[in-house]
Every structure is written in structure tokens, then in C-alpha cells.
Amino acid sequence: MRLNVWYLNYHCIAAVLELGLQRNVTTSSGISLLDQEMRTRVFWTIFTLDRTIATMMGRPIGLRDEACELRLPQDLDDHALVGEQDVDGYSAGNMALSIHLFKLSKINSEIKYVANSIVREVPSYAYPPISDIRAWQRSTLAQLDQWASTIPQTHPRHAYVRTLCELRYYSMRILLLRPSPAIPKPSIESLTECYGLSWRAIHVYDKLYRQDMLVHDWLVLHGIIFSTITALYCIRAVPQLAQKTELDELMNNLSLSLSLVSVAGEHWSGAKRSRQILDDMGKSTIKWMKTLRTTHNSELNHGAATNTGSHVPMNPNMSELTSPLGTNLGGMFPGLNSANAVSAATPSSLSLEDRFWADPPQQFDFGDITNVDDIMHSLFEEFVPQMNNIQD
Structure with a gap:
């Protein structure tokens, strides 16, 4: 498209906000399960992309965690969302690796919030500062290890995404260290x-x-x-x-x-x-x-x-x-x-x-x-x- 990825990222965030995808709208409001899950999936895709690009490009994240209702998608196969039987014979697990990567993006947010803050004197309206930065680092490393140890064991056809999880784990540890x-x-x-x-x-x-x-x-x-x-x-x-x-x-x-x-x-x-x-x-x-x-x-x-x-x-x-x-x-x-x-x-x-x-x-x-x-x-x-x- 010959367009800067940072430019496209902010257009995506603007679209998320205009559509209200950061809010937890459920079937109780009258929308279908398909609409509910697609709203959630699109939100997390943009949320994760924003964290990834911000980390790569050395810039602040564009959509802060506290501005969103961070509900996760359900581990439902696409066919289940429209009431069909899974043609491959299994209805769960297709979303498992994606959900796991979405969880990692929350840890990515924490690293961006804490480790990459330039001004340590936190204003009164912000979250309280981290008093022991080394203890926080050890705690976050432990979170990453826990995340890596629980990467879902899914169908062999998802081997590539599992490998991407491994690579993301390495990059997050390096970012923190x-x-x-x-x-x-x-x-x-x-x-x-x-x-x-x-x-x-x-x-x-x-x-x-x-x-x-x-x-x-x-x-x-x-x-x-x-x-x-x-x-x-x-x-x-x-x-x-x-x-x-x-x-x-x-x-x-x-x-x-x-x-x-x-x-x-x-x-x-x-x-x-x-x-x-x-x-x-x-x-x-x-x-x-x-x-x-x-x-x-x-x-x-x-x-x-x-x-x-x-x-x-x-x-x-x-x-x-x-x-x-x-x-x-x-x-x-x-x-x-x-x-x-x-x-x-x-x-x-x-x-x-x-x-x-x-x-x-x-x-x-x-x-x-x-x-x-x-x-x-x-x-x-x-x-x-x-x-x-x-x-x-």
C-alpha cells in the first residue's frame, strides 16, 4: 500500500474507538454471538498490533489498557459461532493460541508502562509508582515464564503459530532485560x-x-x-x-x-x-x-x-x-x-x-x-x- 505502518496503526485504533470495540458489548444487549466474538477478536488484533509496533518503533502505545474493557474472546471455532458443526471434527482449540498471544500483549503493555517510563515522578492522577524496580522485573520475568509454560497444545497444523509464541517469548524477555x-x-x-x-x-x-x-x-x-x-x-x-x-x-x-x-x-x-x-x-x-x-x-x-x-x-x-x-x-x-x-x-x-x-x-x-x-x-x-x- 506504500503507507507508513505507524500511520495505518493509528487509523486502526481510531476505527476501534469509533465502533466502540473497546467496550464489552454482549449478547444480552441483543447482538448475536457472532457479532460479539468478532468485535472482541478485532479489538484484540488491533490491541496486539499496537503493542507490537510501539515496541518495534520505540514509541508510546496508542491505546492504553485502562481505556478498554479487556475481555478475551471465547475459545470457539468459527463454525460454532454460526451454529454449524466443525467440519474438521473439533470445535475447540482453534482460537487457543491467539488468545494466548493476546494475554502476552497485556504483559507487553506492563513493560511499556513501567520499564520505558522516562519520568519517574508519577503525577497524582496516575497509577502509583513501582517502588522496587528490580522486584518488578523479577515478577514480570516470572509472568513471562508462566505464560510460556502454558502455551496451548493444539492441532499439529498450528505448529507455526506455536513457534511464533516461542519467538514472542524470547523478544519479550529481551525487551525486559x-x-x-x-x-x-x-x-x-x-x-x-x-x-x-x-x-x-x-x-x-x-x-x-x-x-x-x-x-x-x-x-x-x-x-x-x-x-x-x-x-x-x-x-x-x-x-x-x-x-x-x-x-x-x-x-x-x-x-x-x-x-x-x-x-x-x-x-x-x-x-x-x-x-x-x-x-x-x-x-x-x-x-x-x-x-x-x-x-x-x-x-x-x-x-x-x-x-x-x-x-x-x-x-x-x-x-x-x-x-x-x-x-x-x-x-x-x-x-x-x-x-x-x-x-x-x-x-x-x-x-x-x-x-x-x-x-x-x-x-x-x-x-x-x-x-x-x-x-x-x-x-x-x-x-x-x-x-x-x-x-x-
């Missing part, structure tokens, strides 16, 4: 977990691709790039993690990620540029790790204090993913340009390291980047059309 206004300096353990979850998500995307189940939409592309950049950030922010990470393992994971972005490039032309930038970032990180390991322990400790750990300045806004309406990436990465194409394939007879370094990396200092959101912001800027290119 990454730096945020509420927790600007996460623990080493938190960033180490983010690192592991990021590569786990990449392996899940790869599994879907190998099973010919990967849907090449913008959510998937964003998820792959988000996971890769988060992993690279964490390894640069935690020197201990860089020391114990095997280079071959890291290069394998990067190669897997780059391959997935290359495949996405067949569907999204802008992904080719993103792939090249991720490639250069990965090579720069590998080069940095090699230098780190050949440095004397005293110099390593000094470097960790000045270039990492505290080594990458924690920006309060990093917990969010920004919109594709971005800055020029060339300002952050001198030497990179949007015309770069996907690197040519290299002979499989070469070693992993030789293949990885077949195309030398561009020179830039990852440690100078203070806001990872800016990277995401710029990587996606080509996906947003310019207004003068939009045809009536």
Missing part, C-alpha cells in the same frame, strides 16, 4: 541472557526456513535483524562474555543470520543493504574480539573500563526499537553506503574463517555507538516510502 529508562544499567547476567536468547531466536527462524515455514513479512525481517544487533551489542557490552565466547560459534551464528537476511532480500529489496551493514558490524566485532584476546590482562581490564561494559554507554532509549523513520546511517558508520550489495558467495572449500573474511569489513568503531535504536532506525529507513512517492 535490555537497558531501559527504569533500568539503564542491566546486570551482566541480564545482558548475557539477552545474548543467548538472541541467537536462540535466530536458530528458530532458521528451523522455520529449513521446514519451508518462514513467512517473509516485515515482522520476521525485523526480528532477525533485532536479534543479531542485540547479540552484537551484548558481546561488546560485557567483556567477560566476549572472552568466553568461541569465535567459531559466533561466526557460525552470524553466518546463519546473514543467510536469513539474504533470503529476505529476495522479498524486500532494502534487506540487501541491511545484510551488508550487519556483515560489517559482525566482522568488526570479530576483529575487536581477536584484539581483546591478544591484549595483556591489565590492558584488557583498562580497555573494559573505557570501551566496553560500561564500554558501550547505556542509553535509556535502547530498550525500545525505533521506527523506520531514521537518520542517515553513514553518519554513524563512515564508509558504508546504501548501494552496497549482498556479498558474493565464497567457495565452500575455504575454512569458516577464510570465508568469513573473504570480503574485508568496513572500518567503524562499534563502541562509539551510544544508542542501538539508531541502528535499527537506519536499517529500516528504506522500508518507509516518501510522501511524494505515494500515488493516490
